[in-house]
Amino acid sequence: MKITAFHIRNYRSIVDSGKCYLSPDYITALIGQNESGKTSVLEALKSFYDGYISDDVLRSDLTFPEVFCYFQLDEGKVLGDYIDAGDFPEELRKKVVSKNEIGIGRIWSDSKKSVVLLAEPEIVYYFENQEVIKNKIAERIVSQIPDLVKQVETASHSLQNLESDAKRSRNELNTIFAKVEELKRNIGKAKIPDTKITLEQELVIAEQQLFAAEEHLKADLADLENKKIHLQQCTEQFSICRAFNETQTDLNTLAGELKSIAFQVQDAEHQYGIGTSDRNIRSLLKNLEQVREKQAQLQNQFNEKTVLRSVQQRIADYVLSGKNIKEAEHDAWKDYEAESKLVTVDKMGAVMFKHIPMFEFFEDFSSLLPNKIDLEDLMNENIHAEGYKAARNFLSVAGLNADFFREKNHRILKQKIENLNSEITIDFQDYWRQSVGKDDKIRIHFELEHYDNSQPEKSGKPYLEFWIKDKQERLYPKQRSRGVRWFLSFYLELKATAIDNPADRVMLIDEPGLSLHARAQEDVLKVFEDLSNNLQIIYCTHSPNLIDLNKLYRIMAVQRVRETDEKSETIILDARSLNEASSDTLSPIYSLMGTRLNDRQFIFPKNNFIVQDAVTFHYLDAMARIFDLTHEAHFIPASGGEQIPVLANILFGWKIGFGIIATDTPENKEIINYLKSTTLYPVMGEIDKKIFTLEGIAAIEDMFSTIDFKRHVLQQRVGITVSNSSYLADNKLSRVILVSDFCSKMQKENLQVKDFDEETRANFEKLFSYIRSFVSNISNVTN
Amino acid sequence: MSSHEHQISESLKYASYIQRAIFPSDALLDSLFPDHFVFHKPRDFVSGDFYFAARKNNLFVVAVGDCTGHGVPGALMSILGITLLKEIIAHGNFSTAGSVLNRMREHIMAALQQTGEESEQKDGIDLALCIIDTKQNTLNFAGAVNPVYIVRNKQLHELRGDMMPVGIGAEEEVPFTSQQFELTEGDCLYLFSDGFADQFGGRDGRKFKYKPFRDLMVKLSALPMPGQKMLIEQTFDAWKGNQQQLDDVLVFGLRYHTCS
Incomplete structure (x- = not known):
């Protein structure tokens, strides 16, 4: 079974989350500011699974938590395959046996006691109705x-x-x-x-x-x-x-x-x-x-x-x-x-609960890979031994058990270990792209050694020794950065859990990769992608590197009703209502756009164009590629029209040549008049030529004809009788998600100029011909 | 006739007055196109076929539409069509006939809440729309299924429409194609619904079809407009004979005169 949604009530700051849908590709990222309640979501899901709540979970009004999770049954299965149709009250039988999606709720009646029940609306209504009658x-x-x-x-x-x-x-x-x-x-x-x-x-x-x-x-x-x-x-x-x-x-x-x-x-x-x-x-x-x-x-x-x-x-x-x-x-x-x-709702709940995936919570990977561990500790499952968990995970991933180490022939054992080392390294390197040395990547090795006489009490006893090595050097794990050790332990943990528990699992991970470099954080995402076939991952993050800009449907925003008030309740916005999230909550997404810009070294000595915002940047960047303008113009996103003068000032101060592409709004008109009237800009000369107003275009989306807007941006067939930007505003659609979808579509379908109609082409051609003429004019370099 | 039937008949009569009131008046048509005729023969009291004419500066717009169905449903669609055309021509920025149809399609999809779901009603309008620029002596045409015929010196030129209605179609929306045509003094333009060509009749009770219809247009073009209308009416009646009229019939003809 796969979890598809959840609904949390009365859990710490969450009063009523409403039904929140998880990403359909099984990787969901919870983003939000500190203290917004992200971890509470993970903990609530964990509590749903194990029934445990701590006292601090209870709200001051002492209402007890209720957590509902919704599951898609295994392919081809229906509720009637799990619970005999004859066990349902007759009135319910026909309605529910063919269901292939179910809700299961856990409701606490005191801090220790909870009941699991089937939370299907028809069933709940039936039993509630029975209760009312009684x-x-x-x-x-x-x-x-x-x-x-x-x-x-x-x-x-x-x-x-x-x-x-x-x-x-x-x-x-x-x-x-x-x-x-x-x-x-x-x-x-x-x-x-x-x-x-x-x-x-x-x-x-x-x-x-x-x-x-x-x-x-x-x-x-x-x-x-x-x-x-x-x-x-x-x-x-x-x-x-x-x-x-x-x-x-x-x-x-x-x-x-x-x-x-x-x-x-x-x-x-x-x-x-x-x-x-x-x-x-x-x-x-x-x-x-x-x-x-x-x-x-x-x-x-x-x-x-x-x-x-x-x-x-x-x-x-x-x-x-x-x-x-x-x-x-x-x-x-x-x-x-x-x-x-x-059957009753609780009996049904108990039956179905047995089939749900296992929920595992990873809060802290405190068990980092040790330098060495006694084989005896591993075999005796001594959880107090340093690095036991990481070492045990390593053995699970390597497919080793006690029998492996019983091999008497030392040479054969060495050879076996060597073979395994290369396999593990290769697998691991699929995810670890970060260069540790100049052009090298890390490898992990382990060896079986025996204590010598320097430790008489352990003399002759076997131990496993671990190494993390690159071309230059071979170092013990502890000699490596905490980031490397974290990633390695994390990788081993996920892999080992997948091997040990092959059934469906839900991984709840709180802020993975905090100590990792940005590139390594992206590697964490790669691991998630790889494992999402077998398990579902729900993780909290502040890091833009743990978000895929092309998969914003994975995002779930968590924020307080009043953002500055940590006592106000938590609200959760899934991908469908992401547009309602505050810009602070969405900051990882905006940062991500910024990160991508950094990747591209986006400020050049000349031919820079300040544009309204990140969304405008992405559309123009994409369309410039389609119109083959990539090498001629460099767009710089402001964070709103009011920031255009600030950016203009900076670029001017740095003696960087730039133009401004402004949408046609009353606010921007004021800004442009301000720019023209300041004493600074007449120095630049020909200020009018540096500012291009997109006439009649209130937002960049209006550059598309209605037909192209529907085909390539909305990706939906619907009658639009107002401007595209008004349509977005009227229907509260997220511009960020739509531009992400557009960029994704552009890459996937390799969109070309011919895929856009005359009106769209004319609008962009007009802008791009301005850019070309700007670019050809050497005076765009500020002296 | 029962009282109930009488009531329906009276309502339909009244509906037909309303529909006629929405159509361009004879005076307006005469002022826009002094040399024109309208042959309009609804199958019922009210019609799913409609015509439209308007002027914006030096641009003269003429359109003939054929809505899904006939009778009351068709008439309701025709009212929607005329209202939208009036709105778009009066307030919208249109550069080509295609852009008018594009905009009109959006309005119809929005009004009928069409989203391409399989279960929904695929109501729409087949329409031929011409924008005549009297300064440039050009005709800009876009068609939703329906074409326009231009007869010059007994030669018929057909500008074909795109094979999609104004409204939701089976395929995803693509822009309507605008076609430009140079006009000369005396050119005859014919816009029409499919009612005439699809009418069963004649000796064998078969459809009139488009080839004879085009021949008829060529034959008409030599006549003055009132004569054209008379001949077209006679031809239709003669063809139909005792057969039942199957659909609304509309033919709009005009002779182009340059400003000079």
Whole structure:
């Protein structure tokens, strides 16, 4: 997998970086002033990988960091190849299994604890939505409790009334029944016919009353039964809702306790770390173990309660929807089991995290190549031995292991080492172009030697000896400059890591090559280029030599919102928004343009032309090549129109012949009038001939026809109805990046005059014919 | 006719008034080109074909455009085309006909937000544009697909346009070619859309085609302008017969007269 972008929140001065895209060719340079937050970006990425943050990372508002990295999956692979489609919730399945780019986030909940999760918008939205739904259900459940209490009270009151009613009805029935029985007995005893008839009539009435009373009682009992069921339902609903609420309260309490115990653990760890005596340490360790155990217990309780709450919530939801408690319990557990089988954002995150590249942070190459190292130290991995890391890297690069040195035949071993020496030297020299002597380049050699009697304790033991040599001399590494040693160690480190960890890796390098000469810094870039097939490199730099002017898409600018305020937050601008970066932040790029100028020895005794700025310089320089004017004119960039008089003064003072090519802006008109009016310039004579104003051209880009501007500069098909310079300003496009792209295109496609249309040709021909006439006029040399 | 259809028909009629109002008025045309004719036969109420005429100092500009589609979509494009031409001629610095078309193409691409994406609509205008310099007696021509015919002494000269529309095309934009032609007294210039040559008709129901169209122009050139229009109209009607008119038809003819 390759990392394509990152998004950092709440990490030191970075509040919210937004999604920042890395260079597509796997080499990204972070540029910016000191204290801008460049190193924080590298550290945040490292923290993303190892989960470790130090206390100084936390912001004063104590918001915890969140770092998201976005990855392109390996070619031909999709998310469904890593996580079984059936493990996704059904709603998500179709949307996400075919994804070939994913985001993974690490979110800290305290300084030690973080969770890794899949940060794909659809997935996150789904789970957040689920959470919202669950919270709404929880709120509904809790909000029902007072109502349910009332319902239970009302139901039990009604039940009591009904019971009284039923009792009354039963009593009445009994009374009527007794009366019926008595009437029956009296009828049996009655001897007088009239009396008997009267009693029989009374019996008929009493039996009717008895029937009515029986019906009444039945109705009362039925009501009573219904009320009982209702009361039972209300009670069940109330009980489960109350139980859920209690669990939720317990969970909140446990969460608080967990937070508190985390601090206790932290404190105990700290105390243990600074323990003095053995006894003290033992006691502190015991204390640490105790709090850790308590933490584990609390965590278990918390986990159990979390499960319980989840199930109770479901039961309560079902019960409130009318299901009976048994049915609700059955369904709730079934749901819970099904859901727990599905992947969650953190489970997905954990699965995918295993496949991401390894992030390695190189802050300081303190392990410089030693003069010599005992073979025993190397074989025993004695990391404290001086230069161990560099020496170990050397062996990895040379493809050597312990077996190599077990060769008994001293001659064969010597020969093997000699063969290896030439291989390593050649490989290394591919990158190291810097001459150390007059015309020589350095070579590195190593030899296997054995201690003599001068060191009796090591006598006869083998050691490796290293040499850095050129034609003139052979010196120990320590006799060489720190720069040479740094580069060598750096080269070995990168090479060795590539060999030891062939999988995808992301190298985070803080200010590589600080102690290197400019040329050697360019060599560092060459190493990056070579290694970028296997690894991705993100590095911070102030050095223009570590930036390729033709590959400005690699640049990521880091700066403070208020540049002079180190307390203001850090913003990160990737290549697409580089134009928003301040000129101070972009200074390595501008310096680079200056460096290139130095390379070219750009001030000549005559035929120099001061131009507006570095961008103008590069366009004119490129077009002069295309129009074959290279040897006739030498352009000198000012840093803006207002600097033209300064440069003019310097050149005049140095008695260097020059002209001025000015764009047609109100500001430049003022500057030109100023130049003409100063007492200095009339001395030069024919001042008007020395200043060429590009009429109607507000910026150098306007020299191109719209069609050529689109084809060769913008490299995009779009309708442009304003001047090219206005289009750039309106769309906030970076002139620096565009001129870089143009120069790159010019070289790549070998652009020629015929590749430009009539309008462009006419504009440049007009300027260049002025230059030619200027050049042919010997008076351009200032006397 | 249902009320709905009636409403549409009324709207289209009204749209045709608006379109006509945007076209150069007869008075303007008469003042710029006293000897001219316009044969304009829209297929529907409104037309995707349009003509344009203007003057800037000693330069007389005439153009005939044929927009993608006909009917309402074509008419909307034609309004955009005429408006842009007016704007460019009135306020832009143009040196050649090609530069006018280049500028017009930028405006159309911007207005229709064309960026060359495969999925986008490739709307554009086929257009022939002439800038006549009456001082120099020259014609500067640039064409987007469409040509201009110049008939002198019954000889037809064709200045062909570039094979790209004013608007986004399949290929990356390249400048339109400007062609210069010396004019003499009495030269007849014809600018037209493809509607006439592509009209099906005749005995076999086939297209009129360009060869007979060029022959017709040569034949016309001997006649005075009103006669030319009459003949062209008769020829078209006779050719079309009972066939349906397939596209808008526009032929703009003018006879060049030197200042002296």
